[in-house]
Amino acid sequence: MTEPVAVIGWGRSGRGAAGALVSRGHHVIAFDQRPQVAPSDPELADVDLRVIPDDEELARAVLAESPGLVVLSPGIAPHTAVWRGVAAAGIPLWGEVELAWHLQEEGPHAGRPWLTVTGTNGKTTTVGMLGAILRAAGEDALEVGNIGTPITRAIDSDATVFAVELSSFQLATTSSVCPEASVCLNVDEDHIDWHGSAQAYAAAKARVYHNTRIACVYPAADALVERMVEEADVIEGARAIGTTLGVPAISQVGLVEGTIVDRAFLPTRHKEALHLADLADLRHITGDQPSPAVVSDALAASALARAHGVAPEHVAEGLLAFHPAAHRRAIIGEVADLTWIDDSKATNAHAAAASLAGIRPGTAIWVAGGDAKGQDFHELVRSVAPGLRGVVLIGADRTELRDVLASEAPAVPVVEVDGHPDWMFSVVNEAVGLSRPGDTVVLAPACASWDQFDNYGQRGDAFVDAVHRLDAQWGPRP
Numbered sequence: 001m002t003e004p005v006a007v008i009g010w011g012r013s014g015r016g017a018a019g020a021l022v023s024r025g026h027h028v029i030a031f032d033q034r035p036q037v038a039p040s041d042p043e044l045a046d047v048d049l050r051v052i053p054d055d056e057e058l059a060r061a062v063l064a065e066s067p068g069l070v071v072l073s074p075g076i077a078p079h080t081a082v083w084r085g086v087a088a089a090g091i092p093l094w095g096e097v098e099l100a101w102h103l104q105e106e107g108p109h110a111g112r113p114w115l116t117v118t119g120t121n122g123k124t125t126t127v128g129m130l131g132a133i134l135r136a137a138g139e140d141a142l143e144v145g146n147i148g149t150p151i152t153r154a155i156d157s158d159a160t161v162f163a164v165e166l167s168s169f170q171l172a173t174t175s176s177v178c179p180e181a182s183v184c185l186n187v188d189e190d191h192i193d194w195h196g197s198a199q200a201y202a203a204a205k206a207r208v209y210h211n212t213r214i215a216c217v218y219p220a221a222d223a224l225v226e227r228m229v230e231e232a233d234v235i236e237g238a239r240a241i242g243t244t245l246g247v248p249a250i251s252q253v254g255l256v257e258g259t260i261v262d263r264a265f266l267p268t269r270h271k272e273a274l275h276l277a278d279l280a281d282l283r284h285i286t287g288d289q290p291s292p293a294v295v296s297d298a299l300a301a302s303a304l305a306r307a308h309g310v311a312p313e314h315v316a317e318g319l320l321a322f323h324p325a326a327h328r329r330a331i332i333g334e335v336a337d338l339t340w341i342d343d344s345k346a347t348n349a350h351a352a353a354a355s356l357a358g359i360r361p362g363t364a365i366w367v368a369g370g371d372a373k374g375q376d377f378h379e380l381v382r383s384v385a386p387g388l389r390g391v392v393l394i395g396a397d398r399t400e401l402r403d404v405l406a407s408e409a410p411a412v413p414v415v416e417v418d419g420h421p422d423w424m425f426s427v428v429n430e431a432v433g434l435s436r437p438g439d440t441v442v443l444a445p446a447c448a449s450w451d452q453f454d455n456y457g458q459r460g461d462a463f464v465d466a467v468h469r470l471d472a473q474w475g476p477r478p
Contacts, residue, residue, distance in 0.1 A: 004029050006062050009073025013096045016150030017071045018047050059085040074169035095173030100151040115304045118166045118208040119185025121351040122297045129301035130163040133318030137310040168204040181307035182208045183217035183300045184225050188350035212238045215307035220244045243299040253303045265306040276302050277316035293354035327460035335471040337437035343444040344460030349380040352446035356384045363439045364388050365431045369395030370447030377404040385409035390434030392427050396451040424466040
């Protein structure tokens, strides 16, 4: 390509894309709207970086360079002037993931399989489980994509297989990716401001199945995702593989008497199932009562691994080796005769409901609240109310959740904690006050963290620190 490549957005994704292009001899012009950005890696020193805060001016500047390709970072939405202008000019418009696929297939690692995962919730856990299973089987596997490692930084590695987490933003700009197997875990309304509508958001998620070669994995009880599979343009021979929390039918992976079994990837699936793992193999993640959300993630990871050809015995080995990323339904420990769980990553209603599912009815102390992002919490509160012992509300503005709790769960005690100094320590003490021995305290805010923290990780760290301080205050156990 003789024309320059324009990279829009100079975050982690944009820098990864630029690095991959520069290393292959392309002239890269990068654009960003933030006033304080600069190349952070020596290999990017030759990139021509332009900072243009105004959206319309940025679009004009990009088009003035007559680029042969524009690579958009995931934060650039379809309604922006640069997206609209590039599309109207007929210039190829790719995301970093689409670029990575093209560069891989043009190089020595062409044909390396990708196992792709998307969904409103559970992506990172599923990809982590999948990576652990693949490594247990002897693969040199890398978890890449939205999980944190830009895929363009990994394409030159000697990894034999990628477990790829894909957001709806990334999927909106992919068309050529040809995954070996793929899954959409679930779809709930999210990121509507970026996509423009719930339908556009779901359509972006559905792109995960496009061009799939071996298996389109989907939750069998989810009619919307099942329809995505039915309507997907796949490679001839690709199969639809369902996952279920019940006994699996033919071409499904599911549960039988506390075990994960496969009725999809064995020749005798019409009359028998193959043991893959026990639910007990997940106890180090969820405790004695496995969360349906975590079990569903394990089923999806198992199905993807089996589609790749992993032997059954390596599924259990990988699940036992997996440990969840921080702030994703992580068990902090047993403190003050209570189990404490940090799921600060549960930043929407769907994720919070999944986090609270599986806890014994009437024994959950729910720590909730934050930036509500305009969500309606009525359905969430109705669904979780039977499981609640009490609620500790946090957030700069607690009005929305407070009112919904009063109308949908009036018998559940609610305590509010404002933003006074050391307020998170007050949160854990209020949780103890609402509880009985053996209960479970779950930080699953159902809200973003931006009203009180820089990110959900900082919120989770504050909660974990407060629980540890409570442990020290509680004193040694007899």
